[in-house]
Amino acid sequence: MAAYKCFKCGKAITTNNLEKRFVCVHCGSKIFFKPRKHIAKVKAE
Numbered sequence: 194m195a196a197y198k199c200f201k202c203g204k205a206i207t208t209n210n211l212e213k214r215f216v217c218v219h220c221g222s223k224i225f226f227k228p229r230k231h232i233a234k235v236k237a238e
């Protein structure tokens with residue numbers, strides 16, 4: 194599952210919300226960007 198952010202309203206959208214229509218469920222924008230946020234992955238060494 195990937196998470197995007199709406200370019201207009203800045204709300205987080207997941208691919209679950211975007212199933213078929215790649216449109217923001219909050220404002221209807223079609224512009225998204227993928228926030229550069231590293232998912233916390235703990236490396237056990």
Ligand SMILES: [Zn+2]
Nearest residue numbers: 199202217220
């Ligand atoms: Zn939006």
